[in-house]
Every structure is written in C-alpha cells, then in structure tokens.
Amino acid sequence: MRPGPLTVLGIVDHSIELARRHPRFVLTTIVAGSLPLALGGAVAIHLIRTWGPDPVAILAGAAILAALAVPRAIGWGAGLRGLQAILDDEPVDPPALLRQALARAPRLYAAQAWPFMWALFGTLLAAGPVVIGIFASNPQRFFASMGLALAGSTAGTLAAGFVGVYVARRVLAVPIAATDPTGAGSPLRKSAELVRGQTPRAMMLLTCLALFQILVWITLVELAPWGLELAEMLTGFSFLELRGVLTFRDPSYLAFQGALAFLAMEPVRCLCAGLFHSDGETRRGGADLMARLRRRAPVPAGAPREGEAAWRG
Amino acid sequence: MAPAVSCANHPERVASARCPSCARPICNECTIKIEGINVCSDCLRARARREESKRRPKRSAGRVGAAAAVLAAFSGLTLVLFLYGLILASIL
Numbered sequence: 001m002r003p004g005p006l007t008v009l010g011i012v013d014h015s016i017e018l019a020r021r022h023p024r025f026v027l028t029t030i031v032a033g034s035l036p037l038a039l040g041g042a043v044a045i046h047l048i049r050t051w052g053p054d055p056v057a058i059l060a061g062a063a064i065l066a067a068l069a070v071p072r073a074i075g076w077g078a079g080l081r082g083l084q085a086i087l088d089d090e091p092v093d094p095p096a097l098l099r100q101a102l103a104r105a106p107r108l109y110a111a112q113a114w115p116f117m118w119a120l121f122g123t124l125l126a127a128g129p130v131v132i133g134i135f136a137s138n139p140q141r142f143f144a145s146m147g148l149a150l151a152g153s154t155a156g157t158l159a160a161g162f163v164g165v166y167v168a169r170r171v172l173a174v175p176i177a178a179t180d181p182t183g184a185g186s187p188l189r190k191s192a193e194l195v196r197g198q199t200p201r202a203m204m205l206l207t208c209l210a211l212f213q214i215l216v217w218i219t220l221v222e223l224a225p226w227g228l229e230l231a232e233m234l235t236g237f238s239f240l241e242l243r244g245v246l247t248f249r250d251p252s253y254l255a256f257q258g259a260l261a262f263l264a265m266e267p268v269r270c271l272c273a274g275l276f277h278s279d280g281e282t283r284r285g286g287a288d289l290m291a292r293l294r295r296r297a298p299v300p301a302g303a304p305r306e307g308e309a310a311w312r313g
Numbered sequence: 314m315a316p317a318v319s320c321a322n323h324p325e326r327v328a329s330a331r332c333p334s335c336a337r338p339i340c341n342e343c344t345i346k347i348e349g350i351n352v353c354s355d356c357l358r359a360r361a362r363r364e365e366s367k368r369r370p371k372r373s374a375g376r377v378g379a380a381a382a383v384l385a386a387f388s389g390l391t392l393v394l395f396l397y398g399l400i401l402a403s404i405l
Contacts, residue, residue: 053402
C-alpha cells in the first residue's frame, strides 16, 4: 500500500521498515548488486596501502571501481522496481526484477554514476580549501593567517553548498531511470525538474543518510574491539594480537568496516530514493486534487463570489 | 449548375470536399479531420510515414546521447576515483 505524504525522517523510517520486512528481496537485489563495489573499494584502499603509490595501478583500479558501479546500478534498478511492486501490493520476483533492470543498465548507470561522481568530487572541492585554510592558519600570527583560513573555509562551504544542491536535485534520477518508459528523456534532467520545489527536503534526506552512514561505520569500527574485550573478560583468553589489528588506527580495517557500513546502508539509501519519488507523486497528486476541488467547489446561493465582496462593500 | 463530382475512392458516391494536399475529391467517409483541416486517408498515411521517418534519426540521436552519458559518467567517475587514490596514496 502506498503511504501518504511522509516527512524526511518518515521516509527513512519507512525504508528501514520495508527492508526489515522484505530481507530476501533486499539481499538478492540491492545488497548483491552493491557488494562488488563495496568490496572493491575496501580492497583498493588495502592495496594502495600495501603496494604504495603507483599512478598507473591507481588509474587501473579507479577504472575497475567505476565499472563495478554497473552491478550496483542494476541492483538499485531491481530494488526500485521491486519497491513499486510492494507499494502496489503486487508479488515481488527478484530474478525477473534483475532481468528488467539489466535491460535498462546503461540508463541506470548514467543516472547513478553521474551524481555519485559529483558527490565524491564535491567532497574533495569542499575539503580541499578547508584543509589548506587549516594548514595556513598560525596561532602565533593569528590575524595575518586568519584571512586565508577564512577564505578557505568560505570557499569549501560554498563548494559544498553548490554540489549539495546539484546532487540533491538528482536524487530521483535512479528511480526515474528504473521505472519511467525508456524513451522518456534524460532521468537526470527530469529529476532536476521534479525536485525543484523540494530541494531542501532532498538535501535534508541526503544529510540524514550521510550522518546515519557515519554512525553505522563508527559503531561497526568500535564493535570488534568491544566484542574482543568482552570475550577476553568472559573466557579469560587473550586476543591481544587480534586487537592490535582490529583497531581504528589500521586503515585497512577502517576500509573494510566502511564497506560493511556502505552495504548495510545501501537498502535504506535505495528505498529512500524510491519512497522520495513516490512521496513526490503523492504530494503532486494531492496538490492537483486540491486545486481541482477548489475549482469545482459549488458556491452557495447568495454568497459573494471571489472578488465580489469588496465591490459589495 | 456544375455536375456532381464523385469521390476518388468511391465512384458511386458524391464527393463532399477536396483534399487540400492532393486536390482529389473525397466523400464524407474518406475525410479525416486533423488539426482542423479535412484530408484524405492516403495523404494522412503519407504524412504519418513522413513523421515516422523524421522521428527515426532522433531515436538514433537519443541512443548516441545515452552512450555519451554513460561514457561521460564512467570517465568522470574514474577520474575522481583516481584523484582519491592519489590522495590516499600520499596520506597512507
């Protein structure tokens, strides 16, 4: 059943509930599709750390990771088509959904990879000037160095704002690419048109998901050391060597936990995008209905018509 | 009084109009009103064929556009991931 108009947190809540209620569908479509990219990213960080900086190898790895975004787009496509079926109370068949998404793979990839690229590039654009500003600031020459620090943070904030708006307005691109007829024009352009009145809501949704992702990652990073400590207390065995590896000081451990957190959040992200799309349709439908009702509302006999009251005095 | 002209498709019927495209006389049954103008079915078919042929190059242009979008997304993503890789390599 389609829910009524939802708030941003309502969308996140509803998507978690849907993922909890349909675990097989979520695992076989969204999570399975995103698994190669998540693992690939973690392995890439581990290899960079162990092999050292080789630009050719890094470029090859980057191309492989960009290609691994294809199964992710297909998984999302299947997930979003499945969400439509769930909302319409129709049966969900993951293999059939994956086949349908595969037929739309180029459209889905372009709709997902382009905003993803801008989100990553935007993070660099925002972080770069801020880091330069922090390094440039000198407490001993506070006023002299303050200018560059301020300029850096302002530039970073502006970059983050612009990229945030750009990415937020493309949040519906994948749901549109997954569900709209194939010859209906660019999903990125259509998403920008549909989100126009709801950009703050879309930005809030993306911020919520990003914060949620960080929380899940920190929890997972801390979970293993806590678990080992508890196991030491309960069993009396020493896990000192393992605790030395499973620590937040180890970049590879952080990367693999990051991959796990990314995978854990993928169903929520995907279903949130689908629900935001469906919510927009509900709201637009409601607004249209209200306008139609207002136009058709019968005027009681003797009551002044619109604009007539002032004339009558 | 001018003699009654028969329909080009139905000689037994009297023509009620003349197709503005091919100027052939047509009866009521053969007349199709499109965009406020009465045309004959043959002209309408020819027009539909022309529209279809006009649309075809657009479809191929759409395919080229989609391929360009995929290529742009892939190369952009590769470039950004490469930048991330270089930064991580210098930090780690």
